[in-house]
Amino acid sequence: MSLCISYDSSFDGFLSAVFEIYSQHLDVESFVPDRDTGATGDLFQQNFRVETNDESASRLRRAVVNYAGDDVLNLLYAAFLSEEPGVEMKILAYLRKLFAGDDPNFAKNVASTEMLPLYKLAYSVRHEAGGLLGMVRFSKAPGNFYVSKIDPKYDVLLLIEPHFRNRFSNENWVIYDERRKYALLHDRTGESRVVTLPDATALTDAIQSDSFTQLWQDYYKSIAIKERENPKLLRRCLPVRYWKNLTERQTVCVPAL
Amino acid sequence: MDVREKLNILSAAAKYDVSCTSSGSRRSAPPRGLGDACPAGICHTWSSDGRCISLLKILLSNACKYDCAYCANRRSNDIPRATFTPKEVIDLTLEFYRRNYIEGLFLSSAVVGSPDATMERLVKVVKELRTVHRFGGYIHLKSIPGASEKLLHEAGLYADRTSVNIEVPSERSLTYLAPEKNYASVYAPMNYFAERKIEYGGSRGRYTPNFLPAGQSTQMIVGASGETDFQILTLSAGFYRQQRLKRVYFSGYVPVNADKRLPALTTKPPLLREHRLYQADWLMRFYKFDYDEILDAKHPNLDLNLDPKAGWALRHPEFFPVDLQTADYEMILRVPGIGVKSAQLIVSSRRYCKIRLETLKKMGVVLKRAKYFIYHPDIPAGVRQFYPEMIRPLLLAPSKTQQLDLFDSTPLLLPSAPATTNSLPSVFPSTNVIPAKAGISLPKPHLLAAG
Incomplete structure (x- = not known):
């Protein structure tokens, strides 16, 4: 019977789980992080709890760095932060192939079926993090x-x-x-x-809000050039989902496209 | 006049300055100070015209003594005038910065009194920010043509980037539109900064000042005078090469003044042309193109329907199709539709696997245009031919079909040829004559937004 591993949603928790999978030769079907409290378990899967263990997590980190390098570990971490359902299985698939060592070029080949989805996820996560620095x-x-x-x-x-x-x-x-x-x-x-x-x-x-909030909203309005107004471009650069927390977009109503 | 009113006037006066980047400078926060500089630059928000806002872009004063035809702040315009005190600018900058509204300050000024007096006021603000308030954020300072070298040097010590606008792409037009200005006075500060940067840049010792870490930029107005794109690109290539500028900005002329020397007030800003010029500029800065490859004396203007890279590719069929497996990185960069990111991805992964069509799709390479210019193992060898005359129509965006209005009052008629109606014999009753005006109007060319 295959297992469904539950862990505490942290990256270290996930790494500890991977460590257990290797040390106990577990057959894993899926991961359930603790943040998915409402998730209903699969009827045909057995639940298996893994507690976070700093030592095994750091051992696994070291192994990834030795096999593939720092930047791959960072990339896996960034992909993990996406919280996408099933990302754990994708990372596990990558790690299995990496540790199997069949292909010496595998670690850095971005185009491989295991790496490419992780690469794209990590790209999106880092993109959002970069954008948020200003927002x-x-x-x-x-x-x-x-x-x-x-x-x-x-x-x-x-x-x-x-x-x-x-x-x-x-x-x-x-x-x-x-x-x-x-x-x-x-x-x-x-x-x-x-x-x-x-x-x-x-x-x-x-x-x-204080006087500087008001000044900033004024500034935001007066810096735009009316003749060049472009709501489509604005939405592409500044997606609407960010607007609710942006001071300067509070007084402006959503322009119709 | 309170700060709010001043801010409204002086930010509206500064909005025609295009430059709002905060990149190119790395500085950690000063001890017990506020703010650092991030080399990639950070956009904090976008205004409703889609332009990025990363700096607090204001004029120190808009009471200008010059009378340049294209400028909203010229002497002869009847507009409200205002002047910030240094303290107001500093307070605004620091408070906005603490709330993470901005990445730093962009400070410019109209020429009030002499150029030296104006420059001195600008430098004073920046110096106080850096030394008294230990501000580590980004500062873009305009330098005033005609200012003394001593002041320029001080500006270079405190600012991250400085700029002098060349305004119009040829000296003849500049002296025509702005009689008080000339190229020599614009080039003087630019050359001064370029020389100092070389002087301080060679070997950084412990006491070498971090002089203008983000370099210089300039800006020119496009569409206010009759220069060709080739002239504009030649000029900007010269700036990149000789003055080592980091950026040249193009600003499609927005008519702000009624002046007989300029296009009429109803003229739309040439946004598409500006967009194409920026594309050409990108080709020079990131795609290793030379200005005379993009355009030449025979083709003096950019094709508005086609991006400059595709234009180049169609004029040079001898380089295509490109084999992604073996071609140089530089050549892959020249394939229309493939950008720096995709090219790097292809080059780094082709060492490990064959690049097939499927791989490209999975990587996210945009094949809409690129597919005509590359070959890969899935294309049979016999078809690896490149015919520019066949590809050109495929690249041009199909014009949008117009939705006809159901309730239009004018009757829907086929376009008529007035010549035939005229030749009809007069025995036909006049009611049958098809009105020459009615017909399906042609779709307007779709204007692309400028980035």
Whole structure:
């Protein structure tokens, strides 16, 4: 009977699961991360729980780096963050072929059937993370805190963290992922840390507009050249799903195409 | 006048400056300071005309003493004038930056008093931002033609990028449209910066200043005077080669002033031409094309219906079809429809496997145009021929068919030839004569949006 592996949705948890698959010769059909709480298990599959084990995760990381290199490990991580259903099986298929070692060129061949879907997923995830660097909008909250709310399609908060840590190291700020209900907290004295916030009303209430919000909205309107208006291009560059958290798009109604 | 009013006036006055990039500079945040610079550049939002906004783009003042025909801020225009104090600009920049609205500051100014006095005010703002407020974000500073070298040098120490606009692509038109300006005064700061960059760029020692890390750019108006695309590309290729500019911007002329020296106020901005020029510019900067390959004296203007790369490919059938398995990277880049990313993907994966049509599709290579210019193992050897005259019509976008209006009041009639109606004998009753005006109007050429 094939197995359905449940793990704690983290990358380390997934790596621990892969480690167990190898060490116990498991026959795996699918993975169920803990975030899919409502998922109904397959009737013909047996559930198998794997707890995260830092040591086995780091051993597997080392193995991937030795076989394929740093950038492949990063690519797998980025693809994993897409949270796409079934991405775990794709990564597992890649790792199986990588560790089998039949093809010495396999590790870096982007066009292979195992690598290409992961490459594309990682590309989308990194694309969203890159775009989001500019699209996080902070509001000033009482207590000299800057608060921001994002709703990215992929789980990119940890990918954008270093950027904001370097840029605003002397400020206190929070970025809250409303879809995944967790936040990144940085205060000017210490390091950033990740906090889970199931109820974030206190945080979202702190997002207020002030005079600079108004100035920014004014600026946004007056910088556009009317003769060159192009709603289609705007939507391509700035997808509508980001608008709800962008200060400058709040006062503008959706232009009809 | 409060800050809000000033911001409205002075940002609207700056909107015709195209440059809004924040790339090319790497700086980590200064100790106890605010902000860094990211070499890739970051767009923070897009305005409703689809242009990226990454910098707070404002003029320090719009009370200009010059009277250039094409400029919205010229002396003879009756518009509200405003001037920021340095503190207002600094506050706006820092507060916007902390809220992650912007990547930095783009500061320009109309010429108020002498060029030196104007430049001094600009440099003062930037210097204060960098030294007093320890601002590490991106700063684009306009340099004023005619400013002294001492001020220019100081500007180079604090700004990431500087620009002087060449405005019009030939000196004759410039002196005609802007009598107070000439090419020499524009080239002087450009050359000064180019020389200093070479001087400081050779070996970076501990005390060598990080002089203008993101280089220089310039901008020219397209469609306000009669220059050909070949002249424009020649000029910009010269800038890239000699002054080592990072970017040359083209700005399709938006009629802002009624002036007999310029196109009428009702003229639409030449967006498609601007788009083609940018495509040609990209070919020069990323696709290793030379300006005289894209156009030459025989073909002085870009084909508006076809992108410049496809135009080049059709004029040079001897290079095609290209074998993706063995061709150089440079040659794969020259295939219409294949960009830098696809070319790199092909080159990196062809070492491990054969590139088949199916592989290309899976990689996401856009084959719409590329398929006519490449061959791969799935095409039989006998068909590997390239006929430009057959491919050209396939590349041209089919014109949009027009949906006819059901409730149109004018009767639907076939296009008539007025000559035949005239030759009809007069015995025919006049009611039967088909009105010459009615008929199906031709679809308008589809205008592409400029990026």
